[in-house]
Amino acid sequence: MRLLLLGCSGFVGRELVPFLLELGHEITLVSRQRQPFAALVSERFACLQLDPSDPASWDNLGLLEALAAAEGVVNLAGEPIAEKRWTAAHRQLLMESRIATTRHLVEAMARLEHPPQVLVNASAVGYYGTSLTAEFIEQSPGGEDYLAEICRRWEAAAAARPPSCRLVILRIGIVLGADGGALGKMLPVFRLGFGGPVGSGRQWMSWIHRHDLCRLVATALEDPRFQGTYNAVAPEPTTMGGFAAALGQAMGRPSLLPVPAPILQLLLGDGAQVVLEGQRVRPGRLLAQGFSFQYPELPAALAAATNPALH
Numbered sequence: 001m002r003l004l005l006l007g008c009s010g011f012v013g014r015e016l017v018p019f020l021l022e023l024g025h026e027i028t029l030v031s032r033q034r035q036p037f038a039a040l041v042s043e044r045f046a047c048l049q050l051d052p053s054d055p056a057s058w059d060n061l062g063l064l065e066a067l068a069a070a071e072g073v074v075n076l077a078g079e080p081i082a083e084k085r086w087t088a089a090h091r092q093l094l095m096e097s098r099i100a101t102t103r104h105l106v107e108a109m110a111r112l113e114h115p116p117q118v119l120v121n122a123s124a125v126g127y128y129g130t131s132l133t134a135e136f137i138e139q140s141p142g143g144e145d146y147l148a149e150i151c152r153r154w155e156a157a158a159a160a161r162p163p164s165c166r167l168v169i170l171r172i173g174i175v176l177g178a179d180g181g182a183l184g185k186m187l188p189v190f191r192l193g194f195g196g197p198v199g200s201g202r203q204w205m206s207w208i209h210r211h212d213l214c215r216l217v218a219t220a221l222e223d224p225r226f227q228g229t230y231n232a233v234a235p236e237p238t239t240m241g242g243f244a245a246a247l248g249q250a251m252g253r254p255s256l257l258p259v260p261a262p263i264l265q266l267l268l269g270d271g272a273q274v275v276l277e278g279q280r281v282r283p284g285r286l287l288a289q290g291f292s293f294q295y296p297e298l299p300a301a302l303a304a305a306t307n308p309a310l311h
């Protein structure tokens, strides 16, 4: 397929772009960076240096041509959630980088005579809010905190795509890969032997190995049976305590010292909630549709993520 990719230069995109190329797809990537994949040379890969959240970018001829030619679009764009302190300005950026990008995209799609056949749009399990006890499936109601609000508005913006375009929304869980995300932050501490659960350890972590997420995006693009909203998480969520113990085991290091919540709150403000609270999410629709996870269980997922030679 000819694909247009937004927000695919980051932690997920680093694996997704080469994976989609390997499958034979043709890719135009939109990125604010000049050369996010400097080492990647392929006739089937092009990059446009534009900010997709800026309305002016959508007057760019190169982008409009790539969109008109695209059979599928993948939109993962958004300011990183748990990297900086959540000031009022940062909250606004978290929201607008996602909503504005998605809105400009679907508006540009609506102006085309032949819009792309499929849009795969990211959302997050934060849609459901957080809970120690509830279990969430796709039909569960949304939560009430700020992340839930971002997800609700992000999904609503994507839903405004032209009706002929099949929409797949992925409510993504904690993505596991050694070079980024939550695991990327925990690994160095565990390597030193000081690793442990963050916060109480009782919060739920609904995770997915990055390779399974890439396989899921490819399947959602290619398989017309995929339609609507899916929880993009492995079948067995765990708690932070269980996760830290499994990580310690995978690395042959102890899981010892809990990282106290106040330290994170100091660093991230309200953003600490992303790590200190969680949600137990089941991939009901993926299982019903027979999606087969390569890493359904945490020990194998962590072994592969901490030792990329295994996968």
Ligand SMILES: NC(=O)c1ccc[n+]([C@@H]2O[C@H](COP(=O)([O-])OP(=O)(O)OC[C@H]3O[C@@H](n4cnc5c(N)ncnc54)[C@H](OP(=O)(O)O)[C@@H]3O)[C@@H](O)[C@H]2O)c1
Binding pocket: 006, 007, 008, 009, 010, 011, 012, 013, 030, 031, 032, 033, 036, 051, 052, 053, 076, 077, 078, 079, 080, 081, 093, 097, 101, 122, 123, 124, 125, 172, 173, 174, 175, 176, 181, 182
């Ligand atoms: N990783 C996870 O565990 C996880 C979990 C749930 C949901 N998600 C969601 O999945 C998406 C991809 O995740 P990721 O881990 O790959 O994220 P990432 O590494 O932070 O990459 C985010 C992407 O969004 C673009 N971006 C960042 N800030 C932006 C801004 N202010 N305006 C416009 N574009 C911006 C970046 O593109 P350029 O810098 O190239 O312009 C980058 O390609 C994100 O939206 C994230 O919220 C991720």
